[in-house]
Amino acid sequence: MRLKLTRHDEPDYQDAASQTAMTVPRRRRRGESGLTLFEVLIALVIVVVVFDSIVEGYIQSGTMAEWTGYSLAAQQMGVQSLEQTRSAVWDIALGKNEITNLNLMAFSWSATNQTLTGYTTNILDVPYSGTNFVIATNFITIKMIYINNSTNVPVQLQVIRVDTVWPFRDWGNFSSQNLYTNSICTYMAPDNRDPGTLGCIDQ
Numbered sequence: 796m797r798l799k800l801t802r803h804d805e806p807d808y809q810d811a812a813s814q815t816a817m818t819v820p821r822r823r824r825r826g827e828s829g830l831t832l833f834e835v836l837i838a839l840v841i842v843v844v845v846f847d848s849i850v851e852g853y854i855q856s857g858t859m860a861e862w863t864g865y866s867l868a869a870q871q872m873g874v875q876s877l878e879q880t881r882s883a884v885w886d887i888a889l890g891k892n893e894i895t896n897l898n899l900m901a902f903s904w905s906a907t908n909q910t911l912t913g914y915t916t917n918i919l920d921v922p923y924s925g926t927n928f929v930i931a932t933n934f935i936t937i938k939m940i941y942i943n944n945s946t947n948v949p950v951q952l953q954v955i956r957v958d959t960v961w962p963f964r965d966w967g968n969f970s971s972q973n974l975y976t977n978s979i980c981t982y983m984a985p986d987n988r989d990p991g992t993l994g995c996i997d998q
Contacts, residue, residue: 865963868919869931869977873959876915876933877979880955886986887951894937894953894983909939919961931961956980 830838883893895904899913912935919929936956943950959977 862963864921865919865929865961866975866977868921869959869961869975870979871920872917872931873933873957873977873979876935876957877955877981880935880937880957881981881983884986885953885983888987897935899935911935911937929961931959934958934960951985953983954980955983 880894880897883897885892885894895911897911897913899915902911902913904911914932914934916930916932919931921929923929934957936954936958938954938956939951940954941951957979959979960974961977962972962974964972
C-alpha cells in the first residue's frame with residue numbers, strides 16, 4: 796500500500812494563476828487601444844476644414860493676382876490715351892488746336908461748355924489665348940477752363956480725363972462679371988510755337 800503525502804503549507808501556484816486569470820479581466824495593451832466613431836468623425840471634419848481653407852486661400856490669391864494684372868493693364872491703357880492727347884498741338888498764338896482732331900468714336904463737341912467727349916476700345920495687354928481676350932473702353936473727356944474765370948483774357952487750360960472701364964468676373968462666381976473703372980486726369984497748358992510772340996524774331 797502506497798501513501799501519498801501532501802504538504803498543505805505550500806500553495807499551488809498553477810491553481811492560483813488559473814483562478815486569477817478567470818476572475819481578473821485582462822488589461823488592454825497600448826497597441827490594442829482604438830478610437831471611437833465620434834473621434835474619427837471629429838478628426839475627419841478637422842482635416843476637411845483645413846484643406847478647404849488651404850484651397851480657398853490659393854484660389855483667392857490667384858483671383859486677386861489676376862484682378863491686379865487687369866487693373867494695371869487698364870491703367871496703362873488710360874495713360875496711352877492721355878499721352879496721345881497731350882502730344883497733340885494746341886497753340887493759341889497760331890490758332891491751332893489738334894486736340895479736337897482725335898480719332899474717337901461717338902465724337903461730340905459742345906461749344907457751350909467747350910467740352911469734347913468720345914471713347915475708344917482696345918484689348919487689355921494681358922496674356923490671352925485665341926479669343927480669350929478682354930476688351931476695355933476709354934471714355935475721354937476734354938474740357939476747356941479759364942483759370943482767371945474770364946474768357947476775355949486767354950489764360951486757359953484743358954482738363955483731360957480718361958475713364959477706363961473693364962470687365963472682370965465676379966469673385967467666386969464665374970458666371971457673372973462686374974465692371975471696374977480706372978480714372979486718370981491731368982491738366983494741359985497751351986503751346987506757344989510762334990517765335991514772333993516770344994520776341995525771338997525782330998519785328
